[in-house]
Amino acid sequence: MAVIAGDNEQLLAQIQQLEHERDELRKDIEQLCIQKAGPSYLVVATKMHFQRTAALEQEIENLKKKLAASTRDNLNLQEELSEAYRIKSQLADLHGAEVTKNLEAEKQLKFFQGCVAAAFAERDHSIMEAEKAKEKAELMFQKLDEVEKKMERLNSDYLEQQRFINKLQADLAKQLDENKAFKKVIDRFYGIRQQSFQDCEDTSWDQKCTCLLEDSSEVWSYNDPSTSKYITECLRRGIAVGAELCG
Structure with missing residues (x-):
């Protein structure tokens, strides 16, 4: 964009310079015509003036065409730049949205990681409690077996005592x-x-x-x-x- 703006300014400066030279040339020819006032010289001066003016006009016209083309290119580039800025803004919005999603995903990931860690800790605690409960159950079964054996002995003694009491x-x-x-x-x-x-x-x-x-x-x-x-x-x-x- 800065290069195109510099080219346009240069073309405008050249057009202004040529127009200035054309005007100065016209003034010079008019003065010469007034001074000499001869018919033959006037024809030659007029012819030179027209030639010089036509060349300047042609050069000015070419420069104007270049300026118009450059202006169109500048407008096109400005539109493209605006579109690029719009796309860039959209991409920035999309990037921001993706960053937000990523942050939210990271939060959810950390949350789920915490949940998983808590679940593993709870599982390990449950396994330890289950092992303790299993040991207690085995101990209780042993005690229950001893109690049952003792109950059998007591029942046997009770029956013996009952027979003795009956006797x-x-x-x-x-x-x-x-x-x-x-x-x-x-x-x-x-x-x-x-x-x-x-x-x-x-x-x-x-x-x-x-x-x-x-x-x-x-x-x-x-x-x-x-x-x-x-x-x-x-x-x-x-x-x-x-x-x-x-x-």
């Missing part, structure tokens, strides 16, 4: 039945004793046993050896069973 309950029931029978026997002997000693005082069953144990064998003698032996044996058994139950 004791059966023995106790049998002893209670025997005890009732022996109490009846002892009550009868003690009733005989009360009748013999005319003792109407009532007392507990333990005291009855004590009284019968402390009485001598002569108290229970009825001048019948077989009866005395029977009474003594019954009394001995009843007192022994009563003492065992009391103890």
Whole structure:
């Protein structure tokens, strides 16, 4: 653009210079014509003037054509330059948009990278927690197995104790039945004793046993050896069973 503007200025300067020379030449010819005023010289001067003027006019016309062409080229170049500036502006806008997109993409990329890193960290943490949970589960299974074995032993002991308790309950029931029978026997002997000693005082069953144990064998003698032996044996058994139950 600067080169074209310089060429146009140079052409304008040349046109102005030629027009100035043409005008000066016309003045010179007019002065010569006035001074000489001769017919022959006037024809020659006029002819020279026309030749010189025609050459100058032709040169001026050529320069004007060049100027017009240069002006058209300048306008075309200005239009092309404007179009280039417009395209450049569009490209700058597109570049700015792409830069913005790239920045946004970089932000999203960093965000997703952070998410991925967090996900990996969470995964590693979950794996560690899973391993810990697995170890705890294995330990719990071991403890559960020990508890089950202990429960089996306790159940076995419980069944054994239950069988023993059932046996004791059966023995106790049998002893209670025997005890009732022996109490009846002892009550009868003690009733005989009360009748013999005319003792109407009532007392507990333990005291009855004590009284019968402390009485001598002569108290229970009825001048019948077989009866005395029977009474003594019954009394001995009843007192022994009563003492065992009391103890």
